[in-house]
Amino acid sequence: MRKVALLATALAMVTGSALAADMPVKALKAPPPPAFDPWDVAFGAAVMNDYIFRGVTQSNHQPSVAAYLEPRYNVTKDLQLYIGTSIESISFANRPAAEVDIYGGIRPTFGAFAFDIGVWGYLYPGGQCADNTLTVVGGVAVPGGGVCPVSTTTIFLANGNVMKKDVSFYEVYGKVNYTINENWQVGANEYYTPSFLNSGAWGNYASLTAKYTAPSTTFGSSGVGMYVSGEFGRQWFGTTDAFYAVAAFPNGIHYxxxxxxxxxxxxxxxxxxxxxxxxDTDLNKGDCNAFTGAFNGTGTTNVTPINPTGVGSNWCGAAGIAKLSFDLTAVTNLK
Incomplete structure (x- = not known):
């Protein structure tokens, strides 16, 4: 009788275990994926000891500040539309209040290739016409009458340089960046304008870039990152209009x-x-002076075909730049 009871108990345990294994288990519901928000905005600011643009100082080798705002719309994770604006403090011969940029474009990504295609407008509000001639008006010598209209608001440049009142212009551009691995990137850039600085001379700029980003463990757990980057570019120009003409080139000069x-x-x-x-650049001081119309150009020995006065400018020479900036995006940094 005892053996029968033990056998019944064992059968009950086995049967119970089998039934437990066959019972359906209610699966935990996975959390819904985060909603895709296509909108984002990037913004930032910078302070630098010199504002250099394609090797040429825009701030007379003096400190400059900058800020930007860039709303973005991500059509997909690999296609972004954007518009933006930025402002930089500058120092030109015609003394505009600042450089104000307005730009927009599209950024498609195909695997390791990231493209950027758009239009960039450079605006210089508040400029005045810079002349090298004084005209007597009502017994008073006032700037103007050379290449600028006679006006009490015209700037007189004693070194013989001139500059238009409005030097605003735009460029169309295309960029591509290729990510080799987590440390190395290379890229190429192309910019074109029908009238660089509103001079009448077309401009074409092309460059190659490279960047090495150090491993995130380089500085331990400090959170400090490091990179090394460089660029080599070439700027081509057409011929200006007659505003910038010299005796040998009465219809304009070829920068x-x-x-x-x-x-x-x-x-x-x-x-x-x-x-x-x-x-740095390979421009000599004479051709740099003809290109920039620097208000502080000096000397008489830097004679070139397009710079017959011999005035020279150091605005295109070697420069060291220290720039401190911050950059944020709403999605990454503010959520």
């Missing part, structure tokens, strides 16, 4: 084409970047 290059090292921490860079 000198030039090469420019820069190399630097940067350090990042959270949203901040410190970039230390060397920049």
């Amino acid at each position: 000198a084409d030039y090469n420019t290059w820069n190399i630097g090292i940067g350090f990042t921490y959270k949203v901040f970047t410190l970039d230390l860079r060397y920049s």
Whole structure:
């Protein structure tokens, strides 16, 4: 009798285990994926000891500040539309209040290739016509009457240079960046304008870039990142209109084409970047003066076909740039 009871107990345990295994288990519901928000906005600001644009100072080798705002719309994770505006403090011969940029374009990505195609407008509000002639009006010598209309608001440049009141212009551009691996990137850029600085001379700029980003463990767990980057570019020009003519070229001058290059090292921490860079060009001081119309150009020995006065400018020479900036996006940094 005892054996029968033990056998019944064992059968009950086996049967119970089998039934338990066959019972359906209610699966836990997976959390819904985060909703795709296509809108984003990037913004930031910078302070630098010199504002260099394609090897040429825009701030007379003096400190400059900048800020930008860029709304973005992500059609998909691989296609972004954007518009933006930025402002930089500058120092030109015609003394505009600032450089105000307005731009927009599209950024498609195909695997390791990232493209950027758009239009960039450079606006220089508040400029005045810069002349090298004084005209007597009512017994008073006032600037103007040479290439600028006679006006009490015209700027007189004693070094013989001139500059239009409005030098605003636009460029169309295309960029491509190729990510080789998590450390290396290379790229190419192309910009074209029908009238660089509203001079009447077309401009074409092309460059190659490279960037090495150090492994995130380079500085341990400090959160500090580092990169090294460089660029080599060439700027081509057409012929200006008659405003910038000289005796040998009464219809306008052909700005000198030039090469420019820069190399630097940067350090990042959270949203901040410190970039230390060397920049230079192969423009001589005479052709640089003809191109920039620098208000502080000096000398008489820098004679070139397009710069017969011999005035020279150092605005296109070697420069060291230290730039501290911060950059944020609403999706990444403010949520």
